[in-house]
Amino acid sequence: MSSSSSSIAAPGTIPYHEPGFVDLAIVVSFLYFVQVARAIANRLLHAGLLGEIAVGVVYGPVARILHTDWQQTFLVVGYIGLVLIVFEGGLTLQPKSFLPQLPMAIIVALCGILLPLAFTFALFSAPTFGYPPLQAFTTGSALASTSLGTTFFVLRSAGPELGTTAVGEILKGAALIDDVIALVLLSVIQSVASGGGNLGWTIGRPVVASVGMAVVTPLVTTWLFQPLFRVGKVERLVQRGGRAVELFLGVAVLCAFLGIAYFTGTTMLLGAFLAGAFLSALPSPGSSISFVECWEKWLVPLQEHIFVPIFFASIGFSIPFLDLWTGARIWRGIAYSLLMALGKVLAGGPILVLDLFARPGPDATASLELNEEQRGEESGRSSAQETAIDPSGCTDAEKGRASRLRSATRVQIGRGGRSSFVRESLPCAAFVGLALVARGEIGILILQVAYTASTESSSSSSSSSSSSSSAGSSGSTLVLTEEPYLVGIWAVALCTIAGPVAFGALVRRCEDIVKGSARWGLQA
Incomplete structure (x- = not known):
C-alpha cells in the first residue's frame, strides 16, 4: 500500500528520487569527453566540431550509451546552441x-543550390546508381543545403576580422539564403510524401514568410522601434538596469522573433539572425548599451562549453553509423560526397568571374597612376636631353618613345592583374566555397524526414489489404528509400567533416591575403 501511494504523483509533477x-x-562522461574530443580535434585538425560529432556517434548509434529520450533532450539543448550561433x-x-x-x-x-541538384540528377541517373528521379530530387535537396550553424561557427573560429570582410558578408548571406531555400524544398518533399495538399501554397508560404520578415524587419526597426527606443x-x-536588463530584453526579442x-x-534560424540585427540597431550612437558586450559576458561561456558542443554531438546522434559499411554504400557515398563538395566549392565561382571581367580595382588603378607619373618624368627628361642635342625638337621621336612606354605599362598592368587574380581572387573564391561545403543539421533533417515518411508509407501499404492499383499509387509517395538515404548520409557526414578542415587549412595559409584583398577583403 505504501509503495503504491509513494509512486503516485500530482498531475504535472514527477516523484523526486x-x-x-x-x-x-553517463551524463558526466558525455559532457566531459565532448570537451576533450573538441580540444584534441582542434589541436590536430583545427576543427573542434569533428571531435564533438565523433563523441555523439559513439554515445548514440554505435555504443548506444545514451537512452533515446536523453538524446532527444540533448538535441533540444543543442538546438539552442545553433540558435545562439546564428x-x-x-x-x-x-x-x-x-x-x-x-x-x-x-x-x-x-x-550553391542548383549545382548540387544538377550533379545529383546526373549521378543518380547513371546505370551504376539507377535511383528514380524523385529520390534524386530529395537527396539533392538535402545536399543543396548548407549547415548554417557550422558556417557561422567556422567563420567565428577563423577570427572576428574575417567575418567583416566582403567575402565574409557574402558567406553569411549565402548561408542564410541556402537555409531558406532548403526549407522550401523540404516543404515540397513533405507535400509529395503526404500525397496531397496545395503545392503552390506549400512552396509559397516559406518564401513569402522569409522575404516578408527580411524586408519588414529593417523597415520596422528603423522607422518604429528605433525612435521609440x-x-x-x-x-x-x-x-540604468545594466547588463541584466539587456539580457532580459535580448531573450525577449529572440523568443519573439523565433x-x-x-x-x-x-x-x-532566420528569426534568430534578424533578432540579433534588430537588437544591434536599437541603441543610440555613443550609448553605453551594448548587447554585444552583454553577449560576451553572460552567454559566451555557456555557448562555448555547453550549448555548441552538445549541438554538434547531437548531429552525431542522427548518423546511422553502423548501417553505412557495405561495399556499394561506401564507394557510392564517397563518390557522391566528392561531387557534392565540388558543387559547393564551385559556388564561389561568381567571385572569379567578377574579378576576371571587372574593371581594374584600386591596386591596378594606383599602379597605372604611378606608371603614368614615372612615364611623364622620364619623357620630360628625354625631351630635355633631345632638345639639348637638337634645338629644333623631335616631336615624332618623343611620341614614339611615349607610345612604347605606354605599351610597356599596359603589359605590366596586365601581368599584375593576372598575378592579382591568382594571388587574391582564387583564395577569396575558395574561402566562400569551402565554408559552404558542410551540410550538417539541415541535410540530415531533410533526409530523415523524407526517409521516415517513405518508411511509414511503405509499412502502411504493406499492412493493408488493398488492390494492386492502390498499392501502385501509394508507391508514388516513396520520396526516399534506404539506399539513396544512406548514400546521402555518407555525403552529409563527409562534407561536414571535410569542409571545416579544408576551410581551416585555407584560413591558416591565406588569411592575410583574404583580409588584404582590395575588392573582397576588409572594407573601409
Whole structure:
C-alpha cells in the first residue's frame, strides 16, 4: 500500500528520487569527453566540431550509451546552441558592409543550390546508381543545403576580422539564403510524401514568410522601434538596469522573433539572425548599451562549453553509423560526397568571374597612376636631353618613345592583374566555397524526414489489404528509400567533416591575403 501511494504523483509533477550512479556517470562522461574530443580535434585538425560529432556517434548509434529520450533532450539543448550561433551572427552584423554584398550573396546561394541538384540528377541517373528521379530530387535537396550553424561557427573560429570582410558578408548571406531555400524544398518533399495538399501554397508560404520578415524587419526597426527606443524612456531604463536588463530584453526579442518565424512558416534560424540585427540597431550612437558586450559576458561561456558542443554531438546522434559499411554504400557515398563538395566549392565561382571581367580595382588603378607619373618624368627628361642635342625638337621621336612606354605599362598592368587574380581572387573564391561545403543539421533533417515518411508509407501499404492499383499509387509517395538515404548520409557526414578542415587549412595559409584583398577583403 505504501509503495503504491509513494509512486503516485500530482498531475504535472514527477516523484523526486536520487539518480543512479550509472546515469550520473553517463551524463558526466558525455559532457566531459565532448570537451576533450573538441580540444584534441582542434589541436590536430583545427576543427573542434569533428571531435564533438565523433563523441555523439559513439554515445548514440554505435555504443548506444545514451537512452533515446536523453538524446532527444540533448538535441533540444543543442538546438539552442545553433540558435545562439546564428543570433550572434545577426548581433555582430554591420549593415553598411553587408547590404552591398547581398546581390553577390544571392548569386552564390543560387549556384550553391542548383549545382548540387544538377550533379545529383546526373549521378543518380547513371546505370551504376539507377535511383528514380524523385529520390534524386530529395537527396539533392538535402545536399543543396548548407549547415548554417557550422558556417557561422567556422567563420567565428577563423577570427572576428574575417567575418567583416566582403567575402565574409557574402558567406553569411549565402548561408542564410541556402537555409531558406532548403526549407522550401523540404516543404515540397513533405507535400509529395503526404500525397496531397496545395503545392503552390506549400512552396509559397516559406518564401513569402522569409522575404516578408527580411524586408519588414529593417523597415520596422528603423522607422518604429528605433525612435521609440531612443526618444522614449526605454533607453534610459535599460542603461540604468545594466547588463541584466539587456539580457532580459535580448531573450525577449529572440523568443519573439523565433515565434514569428515558426508560426509564419519559415525557419527559426532566420528569426534568430534578424533578432540579433534588430537588437544591434536599437541603441543610440555613443550609448553605453551594448548587447554585444552583454553577449560576451553572460552567454559566451555557456555557448562555448555547453550549448555548441552538445549541438554538434547531437548531429552525431542522427548518423546511422553502423548501417553505412557495405561495399556499394561506401564507394557510392564517397563518390557522391566528392561531387557534392565540388558543387559547393564551385559556388564561389561568381567571385572569379567578377574579378576576371571587372574593371581594374584600386591596386591596378594606383599602379597605372604611378606608371603614368614615372612615364611623364622620364619623357620630360628625354625631351630635355633631345632638345639639348637638337634645338629644333623631335616631336615624332618623343611620341614614339611615349607610345612604347605606354605599351610597356599596359603589359605590366596586365601581368599584375593576372598575378592579382591568382594571388587574391582564387583564395577569396575558395574561402566562400569551402565554408559552404558542410551540410550538417539541415541535410540530415531533410533526409530523415523524407526517409521516415517513405518508411511509414511503405509499412502502411504493406499492412493493408488493398488492390494492386492502390498499392501502385501509394508507391508514388516513396520520396526516399534506404539506399539513396544512406548514400546521402555518407555525403552529409563527409562534407561536414571535410569542409571545416579544408576551410581551416585555407584560413591558416591565406588569411592575410583574404583580409588584404582590395575588392573582397576588409572594407573601409
